[in-house]
Amino acid sequence: MTVPASGTTTAPNSTAAGLSLLDVTLVHGDGDTAVTALDHVTLRVAPGEFVAVVGPSGSGKSSLLAVAGGLLRPTSGTVSVAGTELTSLTDKRRTEARRRHIGFVFQQSNLLSSLTVREQLLLPSHIDGRLDAAARARADELVEAVGLSHRAGSRPHQLSGGERQRAGLARALMSSPAVLLVDEPTSALDRARSAEAVRLIAEQTHEHGTATVMVTHDTAIMDAADRVYEMVDGRLS
Numbered sequence: 001m002t003v004p005a006s007g008t009t010t011a012p013n014s015t016a017a018g019l020s021l022l023d024v025t026l027v028h029g030d031g032d033t034a035v036t037a038l039d040h041v042t043l044r045v046a047p048g049e050f051v052a053v054v055g056p057s058g059s060g061k062s063s064l065l066a067v068a069g070g071l072l073r074p075t076s077g078t079v080s081v082a083g084t085e086l087t088s089l090t091d092k093r094r095t096e097a098r099r100r101h102i103g104f105v106f107q108q109s110n111l112l113s114s115l116t117v118r119e120q121l122l123l124p125s126h127i128d129g130r131l132d133a134a135a136r137a138r139a140d141e142l143v144e145a146v147g148l149s150h151r152a153g154s155r156p157h158q159l160s161g162g163e164r165q166r167a168g169l170a171r172a173l174m175s176s177p178a179v180l181l182v183d184e185p186t187s188a189l190d191r192a193r194s195a196e197a198v199r200l201i202a203e204q205t206h207e208h209g210t211a212t213v214m215v216t217h218d219t220a221i222m223d224a225a226d227r228v229y230e231m232v233d234g235r236l237s
């Protein structure tokens, strides 16, 4: 299984500056109910680097991905992706930067119920008016790479949990994002499928210069990562 090269319509990202979080703190809520989910976190992930983050439930791993991906604005500190400082942007520009530079793979695959697997991958190209032969070819290659060619025409309700996760992974890789943020990709996958998914992510990271952060409870994933961090009570070490 090989990660296909992106089409000519996608800008190369090998020179992008990866991901950088500098002294980031995130507080959920306020007053008596305030919870410090991230406590002065600094993390730099270079293009082509694969970082795993492990830690107990509630330690702040999902908060880290949400802030790194511009879904949540940190209470203090700065976040940059591909040379763009997300924290200085308006919400509209931050959404644009997220769409352009960041691929997410969530525990729940967040697929659109009315679209087939192939259509999920092609939707962003369609919205951007770039639905050309190169985009279609890349979608087909990625669907094959995650072992879903026989399910390309299926909608999410017709897929197993593991198949939905793999469809979500293929969709995230479609744009060869500068930054790939992955939350437990293997929870619904069997051992062999899980190893394949991690291998695909590592390959994407190293061959396309993606800065990848994967949050996991799975020790097997740590072997595939270039660096492993532990998160405890919102601190990274």
Ligand SMILES: Nc1ncnc2c1ncn2[C@@H]1O[C@H](COP(=O)(O)OP(=O)(O)OP(=O)(O)O)[C@@H](O)[C@H]1O
Pocket (backbone or CB within 6 Å): 028, 029, 035, 036, 037, 055, 056, 057, 058, 059, 060, 061, 062, 063, 064
């Ligand atoms: N929207 C929110 N409002 C208030 N507190 C929150 C919110 N989201 C998360 N928290 C709290 O912030 C802390 C970190 O949560 P987070 O989801 O980032 O942890 P996690 O390491 O991803 O946990 P898990 O492994 O169980 O998914 C926890 O104490 C959690 O209860």
